[in-house]
Amino acid sequence: MVAGMPTTAPHTSYVTCPLCEATCGLAITTETTAGGGEKITGVRGDADDVFSRGYICPKGASIGALHADPDRLRTPLVKRDGEWVEVSWDEAFAEIDARLTPVIETYGRDAVAVYAGNPSVHNTSTALYGAAFYRTLGTRNFYTASTLDQIPKHVSAGFMFGHPLSIPIPDVDRTSYLLMLGANPLVSNGSLMTAPDMRGRLRALRERGGRLVVVDPKRTRTAEVADEHHAIRPGTDALLLFAIVHTLFAEDLVDLGEVAEHVVGLTEVRALAEPFTPAAVAGATGIDADTVRRLARDLAGAERAAVYGRIGTTTQAFGTLASWLVDVLNTLTGNLDSVGGAMFTLAAGGQANSSASFSAGSRRGFRTGRWHSRVRGLPEVMGELPVATLADEILTPGDGQVRALVTVCGNPCLSAPNGVRLAEALDSLEFMVSLDVYLNETSRHADVILPGPTPLERSHYDAVLYQLAVRNVANWTPPMLASDVPQEWRTLLRLIGVVTGQGPDADVAKLDDVVAAEIARRSGVDVALADGRTGPERLIDLLLRGGPYGLTLADLEAAPHGIDLGPLTPRLPDVLGTPSGKVELAPPEITVDVPRLLGTLALEVDSGQMVLIGRRQLGSNNSWMHNVAPLVRGRNKCTAQINPVDADRLGLTDGVLAAVSSRVGRIEVPVEITDAIRPGVVSIPHGWGHDLSGMRTSVATAHAGVNSNLLTDESQLDPLSGTSVLNGIPVRVEPVPA
Numbered sequence: 153m154v155a156g157m158p159t160t161a162p163h164t165s166y167v168t169c170p171l172c173e174a175t176c177g178l179a180i181t182t183e184t185t186a187g188g189g190e191k192i193t194g195v196r197g198d199a200d201d202v203f204s205r206g207y208i209c210p211k212g213a214s215i216g217a218l219h220a221d222p223d224r225l226r227t228p229l230v231k232r233d234g235e236w237v238e239v240s241w242d243e244a245f246a247e248i249d250a251r252l253t254p255v256i257e258t259y260g261r262d263a264v265a266v267y268a269g270n271p272s273v274h275n276t277s278t279a280l281y282g283a284a285f286y287r288t289l290g291t292r293n294f295y296t297a298s299t300l301d302q303i304p305k306h307v308s309a310g311f312m313f314g315h316p317l318s319i320p321i322p323d324v325d326r327t328s329y330l331l332m333l334g335a336n337p338l339v340s341n342g343s344l345m346t347a348p349d350m351r352g353r354l355r356a357l358r359e360r361g362g363r364l365v366v367v368d369p370k371r372t373r374t375a376e377v378a379d380e381h382h383a384i385r386p387g388t389d390a391l392l393l394f395a396i397v398h399t400l401f402a403e404d405l406v407d408l409g410e411v412a413e414h415v416v417g418l419t420e421v422r423a424l425a426e427p428f429t430p431a432a433v434a435g436a437t438g439i440d441a442d443t444v445r446r447l448a449r450d451l452a453g454a455e456r457a458a459v460y461g462r463i464g465t466t467t468q469a470f471g472t473l474a475s476w477l478v479d480v481l482n483t484l485t486g487n488l489d490s491v492g493g494a495m496f497t498l499a500a501g502g503q504a505n506s507s508a509s510f511s512a513g514s515r516r517g518f519r520t521g522r523w524h525s526r527v528r529g530l531p532e533v534m535g536e537l538p539v540a541t542l543a544d545e546i547l548t549p550g551d552g553q554v555r556a557l558v559t560v561c562g563n564p565c566l567s568a569p570n571g572v573r574l575a576e577a578l579d580s581l582e583f584m585v586s587l588d589v590y591l592n593e594t595s596r597h598a599d600v601i602l603p604g605p606t607p608l609e610r611s612h613y614d615a616v617l618y619q620l621a622v623r624n625v626a627n628w629t630p631p632m633l634a635s636d637v638p639q640e641w642r643t644l645l646r647l648i649g650v651v652t653g654q655g656p657d658a659d660v661a662k663l664d665d666v667v668a669a670e671i672a673r674r675s676g677v678d679v680a681l682a683d684g685r686t687g688p689e690r691l692i693d694l695l696l697r698g699g700p701y702g703l704t705l706a707d708l709e710a711a712p713h714g715i716d717l718g719p720l721t722p723r724l725p726d727v728l729g730t731p732s733g734k735v736e737l738a739p740p741e742i743t744v745d746v747p748r749l750l751g752t753l754a755l756e757v758d759s760g761q762m763v764l765i766g767r768r769q770l771g772s773n774n775s776w777m778h779n780v781a782p783l784v785r786g787r788n789k790c791t792a793q794i795n796p797v798d799a800d801r802l803g804l805t806d807g808v809l810a811a812v813s814s815r816v817g818r819i820e821v822p823v824e825i826t827d828a829i830r831p832g833v834v835s836i837p838h839g840w841g842h843d844l845s846g847m848r849t850s851v852a853t854a855h856a857g858v859n860s861n862l863l864t865d866e867s868q869l870d871p872l873s874g875t876s877v878l879n880g881i882p883v884r885v886e887p888v889p890a
């Protein structure tokens with residue numbers, strides 16, 4: 153039942169929406185039904201939420217439908233003789249112990265791979281206890297959706313500022329000039345920038361006389377509300393950014409402002425930028441030299457400015473260079489760590505760059521490549537290997553071969569490159585277990601599926617995303633509805649019991665004490681301070697107590713609309729974790745890749761070559777949310793957008809099927825002709841392709857769409873981060889013969 157409500161009266165609960173990075177406050181009304189159950193009767197934005205102020209998007213408004221989805225699993229499944237059988241939780245763990253333990257004993261821990269999907273970060277249980285499970289398992293075969301997304305930004309932040317989560321966030325509420333590349337926050341609702349209601353925030357920017365400039369191959373919804381839009385050729389953002397850097401030096405516009413004494417590497421950056429003149433990059437980027445020079449002058453001349461790059465800049469061949477250059481520009485223009493510029497959030501708890509051990513001076517800097525993948529020799533980054541090589545590690549025989557897999561809230565068969573090969577690999581495993589609420593494209597390959605509660609049945613504190621917020625805030629959501637499905641933290645502790653040899657019935661309470669003691673140690677607080685609490689409640693209480701504001705969970709429990717901790721404030725030099733104690737403007741680990749970029753200047757641009765990019769959709773979050781009817785109804789959302797010029801040239805008309813093929817695959821997808829897309833570019837959203845057999849996702853299957861990742865090439869990576877190239881893939885587009 154709803155916490156604290158009478159059994160019959162309508163009741164409103166205030167929850168933080170966990171469905172994307174924006175962390176909006178929702179006001180959810182429930183009533184008790186005649187049968188004694190709880191029915192959700194209304195979902196609206198919480199007007200009193202200190203951060204979102206009533207904003208809500210279609211995904212948040214559909215959280216009731218997600219909760220009530222009859223396809224959601226509520227009982228563990230075990231595959232026996234090819235058929236799924238519902239079993240008790242004890243039976244499921246007995247099966248896991250019987251099959252996973254021998255793999256570890258025979259082949260070692262690296263024989264068990266883990267894949268953690270994007271939703272695992274949006275769930276307090278899986279974010280905190282998942283980390284404990286991965287650490288305890290101790291495998292080097294750890295994979296996440298980050299190598300399909302944002303790892304380049306972590307790498308650039310790690311080498312420049314000393315910690316991969318020290319990412320400068322645009323101070324959108326106070327800036328007067330915002331240059332965005334490869335980002336569409338009006339649809340994505342912000343990413344690596346926790347900021348509810350970006351439409352309202354960008355409107356406010358323009359109303360106070362500010363300027364919004366969008367660089368994107370497509371005239372996105374964000375570009376439509378911008379002052380300027382520049383339709384860049386996909387994958388060339390690093391060239392454009394370097395040309396702006398070049399212009400700043402050439403026209404004597406560099407001014408580091410307040411942070412000058414904390415920055416090293418200026419001379420090196422100047423030298424590196426020398427060949428990237430605006431004229432030299434114009435052919436490749438499609439942006440003329442005069443425009444580049446003007447962008448540089450506008451950026452340097454703005455009173456307060458921020459440069460922000462997102463998925464279009466990270467999921468490409470030069471993702472780390474582009475991510476680095478974004479913050480080089482923020483620094484050269486005096487906007488790093490400056491009000492209205494790009495600033496470092498100071499979260500209420502759990503932020504590594506304000507933790508007790510960080511402050512105590514253990515600033516060892518950032519490293520990658522502490523180990524390498526067995527088959528392709530790809531370097532580890534942040535403890536993980538590129539998911540593009542997971543299939544290699546499973547399919548290639550030899551010492552260290554992956555024999556078992558645990559997936560946590562992930563669907564790599566849709567989100568990773570070459571899903572067909574990955575699916576073949578999953579079928580060859582000796583054992584696979586999925587923590588997932590759906591029997592989907594990936595979990596259908598598992599031997600055991602362990603479901604979890606719905607977002608309304610668990611507590612929530614966005615331990616990760618508050619570290620990237622445009623304002624310092626904290627908000628706690630207790631479980632709104634009771635659940636008959638165990639919380640994921642309990643499931644993960646039972647898995648810890650299995651992989652530590654304690655068997656399927658390990659003492660969960662004792663394991664929880666161990667996790668809490670470790671969190672307390674890292675937070676620099678006494679674990680006994682959170683006495684009386686268990687699970688995520690205890691961990692969040694400890695993280696808050698060790699945080700910079702000295703909050704407790706009780707403080708947040710008394711503030712159902714959240715606590716506003718104020719605007720971002722300058723944090724240099726304390727935030728720096730580089731061994732030099734400085735901002736490393738030209739870290740050699742990054743600049744080593746500049747010659748590869750330089751080499752692209754000599755390449756002829758083939759004007760007839762089509763390239764593929766993805767696109768975000770308001771009703772989707774990657775591959776999830778497609779089984780929620782209100783979000784997929786209406787016209788087919790999985791289309792290939794193409795410019796009228798290309799459509800004419802290729803003989804395509806609106807609505808017909810086009811065959812799109814790449815080195816690795818071919819798909820057929822309906823054409824949508826729009827002049828919003830740059831000529832030479834075709835855009836297909838990812839996360840679709842729900843037409844496979846053996847799934848229990850009736851709504852998604854009825855709106856299957858096509859898996860665009862059948863075209864993405866697992867051999868194409870940003871070498872510094874291991875991130876797959878998902879934007880700028882050469883493809884052939886042609887009509888499907890009648």
Ligand code: SF4
Binds near residue numbers: 170213
């Ligand atoms: S923008 Fe994100 S957090 Fe806000 S309501 Fe939508 S899905 Fe939820």
